Amino acid sequence: MTLKEKINAANEEALRRIVAANPVLVDVAPASEVVPGMRDKLILHSGPPVTWERMCGAQRGAAIGMCLFEGWAKDAASAERMLAQGEIAFEPNHHHATVGPMAGTITKNMWVWVVQNKAFGNRAQCRQVESFQQFGDYSKEALSGLQKWRDIWAPTLRAAVRKMDGVMLKPLIARALQMGDEMHNRVVASSSIFANAIAPILVDCGRSKEDVVATLYYIGNHPFLFLGLAMAAGKAAMDPARGIEASTVVTAMARNGTEFGIQVSGLDGEWFTAPSPRVKGLFLPGWKDADAGADMGDSAITETVGWGGAVIGGAPGILTFTGGTAEEALGFSREMRNISVGRSPDYLIPALNFEGAAVGIDIRKVMQTNTVPVIDTAIAHKEPGHSIIGGGIVRPPLECFKKALTRFGEKYKE
Amino acid sequence: MTLKEKINAANEEALRRIVAANPVLVDVAPASEVVPGMRDKLILHSGPPVTWERMCGAQRGAAIGMCLFEGWAKDAASAERMLAQGEIAFEPNHHHATVGPMAGTITKNMWVWVVQNKAFGNRAQCRQVESFQQFGDYSKEALSGLQKWRDIWAPTLRAAVRKMDGVMLKPLIARALQMGDEMHNRVVASSSIFANAIAPILVDCGRSKEDVVATLYYIGNHPFLFLGLAMAAGKAAMDPARGIEASTVVTAMARNGTEFGIQVSGLDGEWFTAPSPRVKGLFLPGWKDADAGADMGDSAITETVGWGGAVIGGAPGILTFTGGTAEEALGFSREMRNISVGRSPDYLIPALNFEGAAVGIDIRKVMQTNTVPVIDTAIAHKEPGHSIIGGGIVRPPLECFKKALTRFGEKYKE
Numbered sequence: 172m173t174l175k176e177k178i179n180a181a182n183e184e185a186l187r188r189i190v191a192a193n194p195v196l197v198d199v200a201p202a203s204e205v206v207p208g209m210r211d212k213l214i215l216h217s218g219p220p221v222t223w224e225r226m227c228g229a230q231r232g233a234a235i236g237m238c239l240f241e242g243w244a245k246d247a248a249s250a251e252r253m254l255a256q257g258e259i260a261f262e263p264n265h266h267h268a269t270v271g272p273m274a275g276t277i278t279k280n281m282w283v284w285v286v287q288n289k290a291f292g293n294r295a296q297c298r299q300v301e302s303f304q305q306f307g308d309y310s311k312e313a314l315s316g317l318q319k320w321r322d323i324w325a326p327t328l329r330a331a332v333r334k335m336d337g338v339m340l341k342p343l344i345a346r347a348l349q350m351g352d353e354m355h356n357r358v359v360a361s362s363s364i365f366a367n368a369i370a371p372i373l374v375d376c377g378r379s380k381e382d383v384v385a386t387l388y389y390i391g392n393h394p395f396l397f398l399g400l401a402m403a404a405g406k407a408a409m410d411p412a413r414g415i416e417a418s419t420v421v422t423a424m425a426r427n428g429t430e431f432g433i434q435v436s437g438l439d440g441e442w443f444t445a446p447s448p449r450v451k452g453l454f455l456p457g458w459k460d461a462d463a464g465a466d467m468g469d470s471a472i473t474e475t476v477g478w479g480g481a482v483i484g485g486a487p488g489i490l491t492f493t494g495g496t497a498e499e500a501l502g503f504s505r506e507m508r509n510i511s512v513g514r515s516p517d518y519l520i521p522a523l524n525f526e527g528a529a530v531g532i533d534i535r536k537v538m539q540t541n542t543v544p545v546i547d548t549a550i551a552h553k554e555p556g557h558s559i560i561g562g563g564i565v566r567p568p569l570e571c572f573k574k575a576l577t578r579f580g581e582k583y584k585e
Numbered sequence: 586m587t588l589k590e591k592i593n594a595a596n597e598e599a600l601r602r603i604v605a606a607n608p609v610l611v612d613v614a615p616a617s618e619v620v621p622g623m624r625d626k627l628i629l630h631s632g633p634p635v636t637w638e639r640m641c642g643a644q645r646g647a648a649i650g651m652c653l654f655e656g657w658a659k660d661a662a663s664a665e666r667m668l669a670q671g672e673i674a675f676e677p678n679h680h681h682a683t684v685g686p687m688a689g690t691i692t693k694n695m696w697v698w699v700v701q702n703k704a705f706g707n708r709a710q711c712r713q714v715e716s717f718q719q720f721g722d723y724s725k726e727a728l729s730g731l732q733k734w735r736d737i738w739a740p741t742l743r744a745a746v747r748k749m750d751g752v753m754l755k756p757l758i759a760r761a762l763q764m765g766d767e768m769h770n771r772v773v774a775s776s777s778i779f780a781n782a783i784a785p786i787l788v789d790c791g792r793s794k795e796d797v798v799a800t801l802y803y804i805g806n807h808p809f810l811f812l813g814l815a816m817a818a819g820k821a822a823m824d825p826a827r828g829i830e831a832s833t834v835v836t837a838m839a840r841n842g843t844e845f846g847i848q849v850s851g852l853d854g855e856w857f858t859a860p861s862p863r864v865k866g867l868f869l870p871g872w873k874d875a876d877a878g879a880d881m882g883d884s885a886i887t888e889t890v891g892w893g894g895a896v897i898g899g900a901p902g903i904l905t906f907t908g909g910t911a912e913e914a915l916g917f918s919r920e921m922r923n924i925s926v927g928r929s930p931d932y933l934i935p936a937l938n939f940e941g942a943a944v945g946i947d948i949r950k951v952m953q954t955n956t957v958p959v960i961d962t963a964i965a966h967k968e969p970g971h972s973i974i975g976g977g978i979v980r981p982p983l984e985c986f987k988k989a990l991t992r993f994g995e996k997y998k999e
Contacts, residue, residue, distance in 0.1 A: 349902035350774050351765040351935070360764050363777040367805035370784045371798045384785045391781035487899075487935035488763035497936050521765070521901035522911050522936060 174417070174585045178437075178535070181418035185436050186513045186531045188415075189476060192408030193289040196338040196400060199329040201321075203279035206296050208267050210279070212243065215264045217275025217469040218427025219442040222261065223254050227428030227447075229464045232307025232555025233274030234259070239309055240317050241278050247309055265423055265434070269296040270406045270469035272398060273305040273551055274428070281317070282325035286340065286403035288411065295406035297469075299325070300398040302559040306551040313558065319389075327386040330376040331369050338368060340404045341517060344478075347397070348528075349521050353486035354401040355470060355479035356493070356547050356562055362396035398470065405472040412531075414439035417583055419576075420512060421475055421532040424544065424567060428467035428551065433571045435534055438582065443575040445568035450550050452563015453494045464553040466565045471546045474507075477515045477530035480545030480564075481507040485520040492562040493547050503545040503564075504529070510536040510544065534579070537572040588831070588999045592851075592949070595832035599850050600927045600945045602829075603890060606822030607703040610752040610814060613743040615735075617693035620681050620710050624693070626657065629678045631689025631883040632841025633856040636675065637668050641842030641861075643878045646721025646969025647688030648673070653723055654731050655692050661723055679837055679848070683710040684820045684883035686812060687719040687965055688842070695731070696739035700754065700817035702825065709820035711883075713739070714812040716973040720965040727972065733803075741800040744790040745783050752782060754818045755931060758892075761811070762942075763935050767900035768815040769884060769893035770907070770961050770976055776810035812884065819886040826945075828853035831997055833990075834926060835889055835946040838958065838981060842881035842965065847985045849948055852996065857989040859982035864964050866977015867908045878967040880979045885960045888921075891929045891942035894959030894978075895921040899934040906976040907961050917959040917978075918943070924950040924958065948993070951986040 172180075202209045209215075214237050216230060223231070235250040237243075238259065244250035253259055264271045271277050275298070283296040298305075299320050303313035332338060343364060344352075350360030369390065373383050390396055413422045418436035425432055432442040447465035454460070473479040483489060484504035487497040504520060507529035514527030532544055543566045550561035586594075616623045623629075628651050630644060637645070649664040652673065658664035667673055678685045685691050689712070697710040712719075713734045717727035746752060757778060758766075764774030783804065787797050804810055827836045832850035839846055846856040861879035868874070887893040897903060898918035901911040918934060921943035928941030946958055957980045964975035 346773075349765060349905075351763060359760075360774055360777070363774070363781050366781050366784070367777050370780070370805055371801035374788055374794065374798050374801065380788065384788050387785035387788065391784055485901075487938075490935065490939070491763075497938050521904065524901075524911050525904070 174583060177417045178419055181415050181437060182420050182512045182531065182533060185412040185415050185418045185420040188412045189408055189530055190515055190517065191290045194286045194340040194404035194407045195289050196284060196332055196340055197287045198285035199282055199325050199332055200285055201279065202277050202281050202283050205283065205285050206267050206269050206277065212258065213260045213262060213278065215262055215267055215269060215271065215275065215277040216427060217264060217271050217273065217467060218425045219430055219432030219444050220263055221427045221429055225429050227464050227467065228554040229307035229467060229551035230274040230428050232309055233276040233304055235555060236304040236309035236314060237276045237278045240314055241280060264469055265425055268294065268406065268410060270402045270472050271298050272300045272402065272470050273468045273549060274307060275469050276305065280321060282321055284399050284403045286400065286407045288407040291411040293407060293410050295403050295410060297399045297403035297406065300395040306557060306559045307555045308558045309556065323382050324386050324389045327373065327378045327382045330378050331372040334376050335372050340400060344401065344404065345517050348482055348485060348518055351486050351488045353479055353482045353489060355473040356549060357486045357489040358397035358401060359394050361401065362393060365397055365400065366390040401478065402470055402472055405476040405478065408476045409472060412436055419534045419579060421534060424471035424475055425469045426466045426471065428464050431466060431567050431571055433567065433575060435575045435579065438575065438578055441578065443571045443578065445570035448565055448568055450548055450563040450565040452550060452561055453492065454561035455559065458560040462552055462560060464551045466548060467551055468548065470548065474544050474546050475532060477518050477528035479547055481528045482518065482520050483545065483547055485522045489547060493564050495564065506542060507545060509540050510542050534572045534575050538576050543567045543569055543572065588997060591831045592833055595829050595851060596834050596926045596945065596947060599826040599829050599832045599834040602826045603822055603944055604929055604931065605704045608700045608754040608818035608821045609703050610698060610746055610754055611701045612699035613696055613739050613746055614699055615693065616691050616695050616697050619697065619699050620683050620691065622681050626672065627674045627676060627692065629676055629681055629683060629685065629689065629691040630841060631678060631685050631687065631881060632839045633844050633846030633858050634677055635841045635843055639843050641878050641881065642968040643721035643881060643965035644688040644842050646723055647690040647718055649969060650718040650723035650728060651690045651692045654728055655694055678883055679839055682708065682820065682824060684816045684886050685712050686714045686816065686884050687882045687963060688721060689883050690719065694735060696735055698813045698817045700814065700821045702821040705825040707821060707824050709817050709824060711813045711817035711820065714809045720971060720973045721969045722972045723970065737796050738800050738803045741787065741792045741796045744792050745786040748790050749786050754814060758815065758818065759931050762896055762899060762932055765900050765902045767893055767896045767903060769887040770963060771900045771903040772811035772815060773808050775815065776807060779811055779814065780804040815892065816884055816886055819890040819892065822890045823886060826850055833948045833993060835948060838885040838889055839883045840880045840885065842878050845880060845981050845985055847981065847989060849989045849993065852989060852992055855992065857985045857992065859984035862979055862982055864962055864977040864979045866964060866975055867906065868975035869973065872974040876966055876974060878965045880962060881965055882962065884962065888958050888960050889946060891932050891944035893961055895942045896932065896934050897959065897961055899936045903961060907978050909978065920956060921959060923954050924956050948986045948989050952990050957981045957983055957986065
């Protein structure tokens with residue numbers, strides 16, 4: 172077997188595993204209970220490894236927020252001191268079978284969605300998505316949402332999810348893709364039908380009527396509710412495709428606001444990084460491009476599994492968030508096919524006459540066609556202390572794929 | 586002022602009224618309480634007036650079902666006898682500020698959605714949508730859904746709707762159009778977000794936990810839930826545009842399975858009819874074109890208000906129901922502009938870069954361009970006793986528009 176044949180077979184196996192994934196929401200739980208390796212004074216963050224010194228403003232702000240949320244510090248100044256003195260450890264979510272939106276910060280008392288890939292048995296976690304602390308805002312108001320999540324919404328959802336013996340996400344996502352979602356920044360349909368599915372169970376899950384009503388308002392009015400579920404489902408789907416000998420399929424794309432990093436199946440455990448790119452998009456009133464930090468978040472796991480940019484052509488409603496035209500969006504989803512191993516038999520694009528989404532980004536095809544993936548994403552401020560300021564489209568640096576392919580060539584010599 | 590100027594001004598006024606509509610769900614109630622002119626031994630039906638003798642199989646079956654539902658007859662044979670002997674009166678829904686899906690049958694104890702157009706004060710009603718009795722199935726199983734609607738779901742929804750002091754439908758519909766709904770046969774998003782909005786209120790509306798849970802399951806799993814609301818909203822939006830001197834705008838398109846009828850603003854109260862056309866589409870397993878009855882239902886009120894065919898290009902998810910391609914669907918929505926007075930500022934099509942839906946079908950433009958509206962619809966069996974057998978696209982007979990324009994010419998001589 173030539174190396175090329177070996178790679179193709181390995182990539183087919185990676186594709187087989189990704190599309191066979193069967194993500195099921197099995198729990199909502201404090202990170203300390205379910206995230207492997209979680210411990211006190213540890214902040215998990217998005218993207219490849221990073222230190223406080225090199226950390227971007229938004230992720231610094233989010234880390235300050237977590238110190239306050241956990242009660243490790245009494246105010247922002249002392250939190251910043253602790254962080255600068257190395258009293259709090261930082262590790263990437265991806266090293267803990269976990270993902271997090273934007274700054275991605277997860278600590279022991281942050282409750283997370285727990286998704287099990289029933290086809291392979293592995294689990295992945297993602298924290299709740301909101302528009303404040305994860306963007307670097309550590310104000311009392313920003314943290315109050317995390318507290319309500321911890322004290323009311325998450326425990327109530329846990330009771331219902333356990334009573335339901337899990338919620339199958341694959342059919343739910345497949346339906347939402349036909350309702351204009353793309354499972355990255357447009358998750359209004361999936362959020363809504365997830366809320367529909369869980370509502371009758373919530374009423375009778377043993378929690379107080381007050382908590383049930385509060386949780387029904389929360390899940391029925393959160394336009395990004397399902398993103399945490401989609402990210403956990405994406406991570407749970409991708410992890411079994413890691414470490415396949417000779418596979419050139421991308422198993423993670425993640426950004427910490429300083430660096431963009433990718434991981435590749437046949438080069439498991441290694442990160443291939445380059446400076447985090449800038450996002451092109453639309454800003455909320457009062458903000459402009461000069462205020463923006465660079466690309467950030469683990470959410471691009473959705474693009475690796477065939478959502479986000481791979482299906483954005485079927486989700487033109489997202490254009491009010493990202494900018495661009497319906498034709499461009501369709502073009503993005505067509506483009507993703509040129510750099511992918513195959514198509515999803517389950518995740519279909521109605522606007523492209525129900526053709527399957529592109530799945531399994533191949534670093535060889537990226538380099539051959541000089542085409543990097545399309546990612547739609549939110550925009551954080553460059554300084555700590557701010558909520559969401561916009562959304563747009565971003566392209567990973569070609570450099571990441573180039574480094575990965577070079578390393579692949581070294582490791583797999585013919 | 587020339588007649589042409591007078592017509593143009595009248596049509597602008599019709600358009601102004603239609604787009605100014607502000608439909609709000611204000612109640613769910615038995616028809617006897619809220620439908621003007623409702624009385625005992627009366628069946629309201631879809632489409633223009635029709636007699637038992639000329640009635641199509643599906644509408645006959647539905648009428649039999651209503652006799653059993655109301656307890657007017659003890660079995661189908663005696664119901665049929667009563668109906669044939671003229672013991673039960675038939676009148677069109679449209680003559681009672683009301684609309685009904687498919688056979689459209691409404692009797693005194695059928696609960697209806699009540700929508701008030703807050704911009705004009707008028708109200709309109711529509712019955713619940715299901716896939717059985719309204720298609721002519723009068724079996725015990727088919728009627729059991731109507732009974733649960735009457736005894737559990739509708740009274741529980743009434744309690745919540747009243748507690749909410751109404752539910753504003755315009756913003757909800759605008760959102761759903763960006764989630765791949767077209768408000769006629771694709772209403773999964775609007776159904777879902779309506780269920781989200783009402784869920785927390787249901788929990789605390791004074792009904793038993795059993796009824797609340799049953800209603801949450803009902804509203805969270807009914808793909809056509811919102812169609813009844815969309816139809817009532819459409820009727821409430823169109824009625825203020827009736828009777829505008831010299832307007833050539835279509836105020837109703839309705840079919841009884843025997844005849845297709847249209848009404849025109851400047852010719853208020855008159856029906857212009859032609860034989861009901863056949864639907865081109867897809868059939869559920871086991872059924873074929875030869876089994877199908879002709880086009881039926883008041884649901885084409887949605888097309889008159891700028892939904893359905895006018896926005897189907899933004900709802901390619903519907904193609905699994907109707908057949909056709911995404912490109913054809915976009916073409917339909919573009920075509921509707923050629924025969925309409927203007928565009929909606931509220932109901933936008935994301936796939937067409939958020940351009941407004943075509944509103945106000947103009948019989949002059951239909952005749953000038955030889956283009957009839959596009960309607961997407963369900964398909965009933967030609968014989969009584971069957972549930973839904975398919976869905977597809979239908980075009981009204983040009984003859985209806987020709988007759989209307991001829992009559993218009995007689996009435997409005999220069």
